[in-house]
Structures are given as C-alpha cells and as structure tokens.
Amino acid sequence: MSHVLDAPPPEAAADWTVSQHWERFTAEEHARWRALYNRQMRLLPGRAAPAFLEGVAKLDLAEGVPDFRRLSDRLGRLTGWEVVAVPGLVPEEVFFRHLAGRRFVAGNFLRDASQMDYLEEPDVFHDVFGHVPLLAHPVFADYMQAYGEGGLRSMGFGSLGKLARLYWYTVEFGLVETAEGLRIYGAGIVSSAAESRFALESASPNRLGFDLERVMRTRYRIDAFQQTYFVIPSFEALLQITLETDFAPLYARLAALPDLAITDILPSDRVFTRGTQAEAAPPRE
Template structure:
C-alpha cells in the first residue's frame, strides 16, 4: 500500500513545522523524558531501549520526524508520519498497512503533563516509535493494519482492537525471567508503569481467545494485562488472529 492509496488517511496528513516549537516546549519534552527514562531503563524491553537509541531520540529536544525517519526507514521501512490529530479507524489501519505510523505533532502543556486524553508527540514518539525499529514487531504491526483494512465487520474489528490494546498499547514481555514493558501506554505513562511493576495489576499468560474477549477500560489503571514470551510469539498470534478473522470465528 502506497501513500497514493491512503484514501481515508489523506485528509489528515500534514507536515511537521519543527521550527515552530518553542523553548518552553523543548523544556516540557525534556521534563517528560526525564521522568520516564529512569523507570524505562529498569523495566522496558531491551528492544525498546535499543530502538530509542537507533532512531536518535534526544532527551532535551523534541524529535524532528524527518531525522527519525532517516534512521528508521532503512532499518524496517517504517515512517513516523505527521497527522493533524485523531484518525478514524479506517485511516489509521490504512497507515499501519503502509508502514506509516500516524504521529501527532502537538505537545501537551505544562498543566497537562500528568495526563492528556488525546495522544501527543510524546506518547506517539516515545511510546510507539522505538519499537518500530525492531523487525519482528514492525512486521507484526504492518500485518495488523492489513488484516484490519480487510475486515469490515465491526464486531470482529472490536475484537481486533482489543488485540492492539493489550499488545501495542499495554503489552508485556518476559525477558530473562522478568516482566518487561513494551506497550506505548505503559512506556509513556509513569502511573501505568508503576501500577504494573508495583504488583497492583494481575498478569496472565497471553491467550488470544481471552485477550479479544477482555473489555478495554480507559478511565482507570489496569487490573489485568497479558504477557508474551517473545516477539516471535506476537507475530504468530497475529497470524492466528488473521485466520480466525477471515473465517469469522474470532
């Protein structure tokens, strides 16, 4: 899928005006990154930490998406693509299928540093983009987009959205006998990360059948999340989800 075929997403594509960011915004970025990095260095999956370095994220300056993409594209073909805001589902899936991650370019204010209801550049880039440098995860995410584009049935899309939620947004992985975080909602939320690592959230072995039937609650800290043992397992889960979605048995 090429940019030319992004019919649903096209109205939302914009350019990042990097020169428009103020020193106050760079300062907010530095404070946000400074808050989460110490916890991430202890609790994030190694693939995430590697990706943070690979794409050249800076601790004290907002990311220039053109510079990020110059590092990311040759590695996995993914692109952090600026969008004007929240996308309808079909537009979002189209972009994932084209290996273009919809990235908001606005940054939360100092008054909203603890929480913002809409994704901002901190959530999108720090939360998501480092994982796009990992080839297996990158393939999983593109495959997810392609399956959703080809699945018009809303009940099945709802179940697929739960798969996304409990992997891409709030995914956990077991590495060297420890639980590590890789989902963007855990990466970019100090409170959610501490909730899991502090033992306040039940953790179950990943079961596709259970995951797609576990409702999502966005207004409270998670009480249940699911852990995979490898990103190869995640890739295979996506193939299983495709088979079930295609047959209408998801």
C-alpha cells in the same frame, strides 16, 4: 473529550497527514519534551523491554520534539517505517492503511505543563516516545504492519471492537516475558511515569499469559490503570500467531461468546500474578 474527526481538515492531505512544521515547536515545548524524556529514562531501565530501550538509543530522542523527517530517515534505514503527522485521532480505515504501508501516525501537539502525567488524547510524546522505538525492532515492526493489514480485512466483519482489544492489550499496554522477568513494552505504559511502576510492581492487577481469543474477549477501560495485563512470551510469538490465525472464523466464534470482565480469571489462564483488592487501580489524573 477526544473524538475522531469526521473528515480531514483543510490543512490535511487526502490520507489525513499534515506537515509537522517542526520549526514551530517552541523552546519551552522542547524543554517540556526533555523533562518527559528524562523522567521516563530514569524509570525504564530494568522495567522496559530491552528492545524498547535499544530503539530509544538508535533513534536519538533525547534533545527535544523530534523532526519527523530526520526521525523517519533513521527509522527507514532500520525497518522501512516512517512517522507522519496527523491533526488528531483519525478514522480506523485511515489508521489501518497507514500501518499497512509502514507509516505510523503521530499527533502534532505536545501536552501542556498541567498534563505532564496524563492526557486523554495521545500527543507527540506518547506517539513517538511510546510507540516509535519498537518500530526499530524488525519483528515488532512486522507485527504492526500485520495488524494494519488485518484491520483492513476486518472491516467487513463488524468486529473492530474486538480487534481494538488486541491493540490495546499488546501495543498500548502489553508486557513481555524475559529471562530477567516481566518487562513493559506497551506505549501507554512506557510513556507514563506512574503506570511504568504500577504495571510491574503493584499488587492490584492480574498479569495473565497472552491468548489471542482470550484477549479479544476481554473488555478494557481508559479511565484508570489496567486491572489486567497480558504477557506475551516474545515478539516473535506475537507476530507468528497474528500471521498464522485465520481471523474470519475467530470473529465468528467471538460473536457467539460473552465478553469477559477486566477482572475475570479463567481456569485456563496462565496466571503470573493474581491481583488483589487491597490496592484498587487508581483513576487516571
């Protein structure tokens, strides 16, 4: 069972970062990264957002577990972000402070061969392949910084659970509308072979237009593929609503409203695809 550590381990700095020790990754681990990378890159053209695929190409992620120093050099020249290693899941305030400082925290281990399809705690493949390519996109990079800054402001409102839903339904499991149709961009989808197909092609989930308050009312589950995906019109629109919303009164409204089930569809929802019961969301392996 994954869990957040209570305090940084001895090898970590005060900000919870650790040395990546890239040289310690073995030839077998680099080969496993390449297998994961190649599998996803066979699936993602025509499914992933163009900005994600452009980021993959710019960051040169094909050859093995990336050296964070070199990766941060390339990413820094593009958008001013860097990637830092952490020993595991970190407290919310630590996470938010890193995002607000344009630092993305990444796990410092790679899944083993028995976990190629799913693992509960995010590893370096999920964190780097799944998240980092979009940090090469200036608008999405700004959104991630804004989310971190908003997270720090939210800590006094007792609403971290509601704010986590925004991250879940955008950064981890978001879809975006394009001229060619819906495309995936959330890291939890683009790093998963099975969910890369399920998110766009299954008849099971609802696919609904993004609405900030609606998203923050909607529960989610981590033990199965999503039963609802939210579709943003563009990264620019996502950033704009994040920057222009006063979250303090939003948190107050949310506190007075009931949560929504993950299968609910409201009369006000923009429905791209209404899910069916014929194919239930499969459990994560």
